[in-house]
Amino acid sequence: MILASASPLGLLLSAAAALAYAVPALGARAMGGVGARRVLLLAWLLHGLLLAYNLLDGPPRFGFAPALSITVWLALTVYAVESQLYPQMRARWALAGFGAVAVVLALLFPGTALPHTSSPLLPLHWALGIAAYGMFAAAVAHGWLMTRAEHQMRAASQAVEGGVPLLTLERLMFRFVGAGFVLLTLTLIAGTFFGEQLYGASHVGWRWDHKRIFTVLSWITFAVLLIGRWRLGWRGRRAVRVLYAGAALLLFGYVGSRFVLEVLLGRVA
Known part of the structure; x- marks a missing residue:
């Protein structure tokens, strides 16, 4: 603190x-x-x-x-x-x-x-990662709105999510998932192939640390979600649950690991 x-x-x-x-x-x-x-x-x-x-x-x-x-x-x-x-x-x-x-x-x-670096790619790398977080956060928000609207419908509520159709919320959710998936893919590619230029010689090639593992797991989860939507027609609760799982893994990838380092362990690096 x-x-x-x-x-x-x-x-x-x-x-x-x-x-x-x-x-x-x-x-x-x-x-x-x-x-x-x-x-x-x-x-x-x-x-x-x-x-x-x-x-x-x-x-x-x-x-x-x-x-x-x-x-x-x-x-x-x-x-x-x-x-x-x-x-x-x-x-x-x-x-x-x-x-x-x-x-x-x-x-x-x-x-x-x-970290200080002479590479102009580092700000772009960080921007891609944060933008991916933002897109998935927007997708999670729409998933929550979908779930709430569905509960209102089942309870015969008079006002179902202010009149926003479920199909509209679902379509918007998957659009944000798709955009976030593209940004996350670009972030992983940049970190893998340009790690030395971004962070120095200590980041050459692929490193299986906890951040990378959780990020890759989240990428796989979002890929499964998009394939399930495209090939199997996933929608509703199933799609939202997979979205939540992928978002949780992505959150653990950077935010969770940094929380442990900064707050629980009191480390600054």
């Missing part, structure tokens, strides 16, 4: 973003759809400013909490776009809650400085 190292502006942006997220997370129903959407948009903007400030203020730092923070922000970016196309999609309170938790965690556990 390196809270003392945060700058005053960084602390202010973190507090403002977390508070803005907390408002719709705790009072979305009382505020109404329009009010909650506006406050969530403000929180998203503050969160984006915070991420940009942390990137430009001194050496960039990275760890499990910043990775979660960027992933949640990307998922909210997807929601901000989709809410314009599907205004009836309602996941504001859940996304706002995740946003508040992610901002606070990134403040408490800012991670370690990124």
